[in-house]
Amino acid sequence: MTAPATYSTTQKLLHWVIALLIAEQVIVALAMTNVGKGPLQDQLYEWHKSLGLMALALVLARILVRLSRGAPKREAGLLAWQRKAADASHAALYGLIVLVPILGWAGTSACCAPVNLFGALPLTLPVSGGMPVGSAILNVHSVAAFALVALVCLHAGAALHHHVIRRDGTLRRMLAAR
Numbered sequence: 001m002t003a004p005a006t007y008s009t010t011q012k013l014l015h016w017v018i019a020l021l022i023a024e025q026v027i028v029a030l031a032m033t034n035v036g037k038g039p040l041q042d043q044l045y046e047w048h049k050s051l052g053l054m055a056l057a058l059v060l061a062r063i064l065v066r067l068s069r070g071a072p073k074r075e076a077g078l079l080a081w082q083r084k085a086a087d088a089s090h091a092a093l094y095g096l097i098v099l100v101p102i103l104g105w106a107g108t109s110a111c112c113a114p115v116n117l118f119g120a121l122p123l124t125l126p127v128s129g130g131m132p133v134g135s136a137i138l139n140v141h142s143v144a145a146f147a148l149v150a151l152v153c154l155h156a157g158a159a160l161h162h163h164v165i166r167r168d169g170t171l172r173r174m175l176a177a178r
Contacts, residue, residue: 002070003070003071003072003073004069004070004071004072005072006072006173007071007072007173007174008065008069010065011062011065011066011069011071012174012175012176014058014059014061014062014065015062015174016174017058018055018058018059018062018097019152021051021054021055021058022055022097022148022149022152024051025048025051025052025055025145026145026149028044028047028048028051029048029145031044032044032045032048046116046118046119048104049104049105049108049115049116050116050117050118050119052100052101052104052105053101053105053115053117053123055097055101056097056098056101056102056105059094059097059098060098063094063098072173074086075162075166075168077166077168086158089151089154089155089158092151093148093151093152093155096144096147096148096151097148099144100141100144100145100148103137103138103140103141103144104138104141105123105125106125106127106137107127107133107134107135107136107137107138107140107141108134108138109124109125109126109127109134110127110128110129110130110133110134110137111129111130111131111133111134111135111138112134159174
């Protein structure tokens with residue numbers, strides 16, 4: 001497959017929508033664990049679950065588009081270790097963006113069913129074990145989420161490094177065309 005010159009509009013849109021969903025998920029997760037028990041906390045948990053399922057669906061769509069369309073070639077001048085680090089970090093990003101919502105979905109299904117998409121569509125997974133299993137899965141979900149946030153910060157920092165320090169086209173490839 002010949003590498004495209006730039007990311008498609010679909011790839012760019014999915015990238016930025018998923019980025020916004022991840023940022024929103026961090027904010028909601030911090031709020032829901034700190035507001036105290038009550039209706040607001042319940043609503044925040046429901047939003048967190050639903051938006052996490054949306055992020056999962058969108059990243060799966062993004063992976064399919066990436067597999068079918070490919071990605072532009074990297075900018076020239078990267079050292080071998082930088083190429084390897086970029087490959088590893090992108091694989092880890094995709095992996096965690098898939099894994100984090102699946103862990104949240106499985107943990108919630110085990111301990112705190114039902115899982116409903118925006119209160120309407122039942123999507124509870126058949127995971128048994130109650131609170132002990134659910135809590136264990138949700139603990140891994142939390143650790144993976146922190147790892148994802150750290151990796152997103154590294155990813156954003158690398159993009160800014162390319163844009164400000166290296167002054168190459170890496171970041172511009174993911175921005176809307178002018």
